[in-house]
Amino acid sequence: MVNLNLTFMSIAVQKPVIPDFISLKFRFWSFVSMFLLVFVHGYNLKHNYLQPWTLPEEPVTFTTFTEYLLANGLFRFRIPLLFLISGFLYAFNDYRPYKQRTIKRLRTLLLPYLIWSATGIIFTWLLELNSVGQQVVAQSHLVQIDETRTLLHNYKWYELLFRWIFLPVPYQLWFIRVLLIYNLAYPWIKAAISHKVARYFFWSVAVMLWLTTSGFVFFEGEGLLFFSLGIWMQKSSFNLSGAPLQLHPLTWVAVFLITSVIKTLIAFNPHFLPQAAIFPVLSLLHKVLIVSGLVAVWYATDSLVSWCMNQRFFRWISSFSFIIYAFHAPLIAYAMAWILPIAVDFPLYRLITFITLPLLIISMAVALGASLRRFTPSFYSLLTGGRGF
16 A cells, blocks of 8 residues: 555656657757857958848848858847747646745856856956957947947946946847746736636737837847747647647648748848838748748658757757857957958958958857856856756
8 A cells, every 4th residue: 555655755746857859859950049149250241240120231142142141140030939849848847845946046047147147247448458459349239338439438336336247248148137027927927827717818918029029127028929839838838849730741841941031131221112111021020931931940840850959960069059059249249340451351251251250259269168068067057057968
């Protein structure tokens, strides 16, 4: 009788299991998303702060068309996919107490956020001690606070504090900040999704924020919708293994590619549209390419995922997703501001830099991560929130 009770108890507390191939796909796309993020941040056209409706305001050339198509088209599924995966995994761990998970998230998200944000400030501060470094920081506009103050050395102490906590110099850290807030708000998000009446209001607000590319406080629209969709997918046992009939992968691949090309062509030729239509048309096309891109990359790439994850080197390098994410900026922005004026006389210098500089920085991040993981594993764990082992 005792043995039967013990067996029943062990079954009752057994945690759920994600199918092996789905787990591999999570790891694969988390790595690829971080890998592509470096290239997006290596975008070096005239207006390099990308919004869905950003216009290049440059003549269309092989360089400008390629960079815009990739950075503001084909690569833009990454962040929604990461929020989807994050929401799914957080909901998957519901068997753990909320307080326990919250404490863990403070260690795995907040602590690395503060460390890397401080590192970005220190790195920039040291760079500004040199006249060339000052020029690079000023040209990057990363820390410009008004028309006259373009350096951290011009900040007051409370502005530095605000920059450290809320507006990191490593600008990619916004994702961690927003994700932490969603994790803390998880019980309320799940309750809203589950409630028979509240869920209609919740989804209406989430979709509206996404469609308008807006948010409130730190609830960023795109993140809220896809993090919540990840929760819903886990709770509803959504089929992540095979595409439903209405999600035929090849159809969505075609929609994804065609929409990305059309959006790029319009961005270079906005005069074909009425002035008032440019913003909504580009925004709508952007939403279409995100949705189609998510379906396409998830359901049409199983063979690619399987082949890559069977390669020993790929499995090894994919463990460094977080260190690539945390390390690459602001370094890539400063390096780009330094290199472009020097390389201006070389043919295709912007496109070559767009390709080679991210690859160089990714290599540096992997080399750093591999060294720290081998020789100082505790410090590496602190920097990555325990990821990458």
